[in-house]
Amino acid sequence: MSNTISRQKFLQYTAAAGAAALLSSLESLAFETPQKKLRVALIGCGSVSNRYIPHLQSSSLIELVSLCDIKHDRAVNQNKQYNVNAKTYPNIDAMLAGVPFDMMVTTTDMQVHGALNKKALLAGKHVWSEKPMANTYAEGKALYDLAKSKKLRIWGAPAVVNSPQFEYMSKAIQEGKLGKLASAHGQYGHTGPTWSAFFYEKLGGSMPDLGVYNMATLTGLLGPAKSVMAMLSIVKPERTVDDKGKIKVEAEDNAHILMEHPNNVLSHVMCGFNFFDPHGHEAGNQTLHSIQIYGDAGNMRLIGYDWETNGVIMDTSWDKPPQLVATDKGTYVWQEGATVVGEAMMKGIEPRINAEHALHVLEVIEAARKSQETGSRIKLKSKFPWPIVK
Numbered sequence: 001m002s003n004t005i006s007r008q009k010f011l012q013y014t015a016a017a018g019a020a021a022l023l024s025s026l027e028s029l030a031f032e033t034p035q036k037k038l039r040v041a042l043i044g045c046g047s048v049s050n051r052y053i054p055h056l057q058s059s060s061l062i063e064l065v066s067l068c069d070i071k072h073d074r075a076v077n078q079n080k081q082y083n084v085n086a087k088t089y090p091n092i093d094a095m096l097a098g099v100p101f102d103m104m105v106t107t108t109d110m111q112v113h114g115a116l117n118k119k120a121l122l123a124g125k126h127v128w129s130e131k132p133m134a135n136t137y138a139e140g141k142a143l144y145d146l147a148k149s150k151k152l153r154i155w156g157a158p159a160v161v162n163s164p165q166f167e168y169m170s171k172a173i174q175e176g177k178l179g180k181l182a183s184a185h186g187q188y189g190h191t192g193p194t195w196s197a198f199f200y201e202k203l204g205g206s207m208p209d210l211g212v213y214n215m216a217t218l219t220g221l222l223g224p225a226k227s228v229m230a231m232l233s234i235v236k237p238e239r240t241v242d243d244k245g246k247i248k249v250e251a252e253d254n255a256h257i258l259m260e261h262p263n264n265v266l267s268h269v270m271c272g273f274n275f276f277d278p279h280g281h282e283a284g285n286q287t288l289h290s291i292q293i294y295g296d297a298g299n300m301r302l303i304g305y306d307w308e309t310n311g312v313i314m315d316t317s318w319d320k321p322p323q324l325v326a327t328d329k330g331t332y333v334w335q336e337g338a339t340v341v342g343e344a345m346m347k348g349i350e351p352r353i354n355a356e357h358a359l360h361v362l363e364v365i366e367a368a369r370k371s372q373e374t375g376s377r378i379k380l381k382s383k384f385p386w387p388i389v390k
């Protein structure tokens with residue numbers, strides 16, 4: 001932890017941009033937590049917590065001290081099922097008033113992320129949030145500024161930039177292996193979650209749940225979007241879900257988003273909750289590609305989903321067949337984000353995942369909604385440090 005690392009040594013570690021902010025944040029963390037592990041509280045003990053809890057538990061630098069869910073029995077059950085030995089709480093206020101912790105991990109319904117993340121920051125906690133960090137770019141930016149003003153950190157899913165395949169593709173682009181870049185495409189869909197209504201309610205939809213991965217990958221590879229145009233629709237106006245029975249679908253379940261990147265590069269994301277795909281949430285055996293990048297000297301296709309990839313097909317020769325490369329997954333798994341940023345804080349290093357990138361993707365989603373409403377092209381203002389990997 002930072003209390004075991006000298007200021008001078010830390011500065012050597014973090015010559016990169018943002019080091020000063022991280023240092024002051026780590027100093028405040030060190031002051032509050034003279035222990036060897038980062039104390040983490042997870043809020044939202046539903047489906048995704050089954051992936052987050054074991055991953056957080058696998059870290060020797062993290063201790064899961066609190067679990068919270070407004071359906072309190074879910075927190076109690078997860079505590080038991082994974083032998084967490086945490087305190088459990090029925091709401092965030094009780095959790096913030098309970099056992100001390102350093103970072104909150106938010107895995108609740110999407111619509112309440114912003115409000116919960118704000119409460120945690122105001123209470124002096126670092127935050128890792130499932131996507132989206134907030135409901136609007138303005139709300140997200142206010143959280144980011146609040147975190148900065150309090151010398152805290154906030155980060156948002158997804159963690160796709162951590163995969164070895166993202167790294168390979170980013171380096172290949174930066175090294176010019178594809179020649180002059182022109183166009184890219186990403187797609188991700190399945191037949192939609194069956195367990196919770198929030199995915200289909202206002203401010204839900206396939207963009208913040210699914211398209212967000214492709215948007216993070218494509219902006220991460222090609223650079224921040226300068227403008228966005230989109231068409232969104234609702235294909236299935238009614239659904240039946242476990243928690244609320246028959247519901248009216250209020251958010252898009254079918255989306256096409258065009259992005260304009262630096263150097264006149266264009267990309268397209270297609271996502272939705274009506275895509276037949278026998279692999280669904282299981283990506284391990286997926287052989288189709290979900291991301292394609294084209295330049296005038298080569299193209300790359302990412303096999304599987306960008307959140308769980310099985311390699312990259314690289315095609316740069318007129319006479320030789322395409323090559324399957326970057327098949328090693330390393331330790332990367334999509335649910336690693338909270339663990340990775342928690343460990344980075346403990347080690348005093350800056351993680352690759354960047355909050356401004358998550359904020360930018362949030363602005364893309366909001367712009368796509370605005371473009372659908374107005375029928376026009378929407379200019380974006382946010383940027384993030386890019387290239388992410390050179």
Ligand SMILES: NC(=O)c1ccc[n+]([C@@H]2O[C@H](COP(=O)([O-])OP(=O)(O)OC[C@H]3O[C@@H](n4cnc5c(N)ncnc54)[C@H](O)[C@@H]3O)[C@@H](O)[C@H]2O)c1
Nearest residue numbers: 044045046047048069070071107108109110112130131196
């Ligand atoms: N399920 C997945 O495979 C998956 C994968 C990646 C990301 N995600 C993201 O994770 C988040 C949660 O998705 P999920 O599938 O686990 O949903 P879920 O409905 O299974 O779980 C959400 C939980 O949050 C709780 N909750 C809601 N409001 C709360 C509040 N104010 N305070 C405390 N608890 C509250 C609910 O009671 C529920 O138990 C979403 O942002 C989703 O996009 C899910």
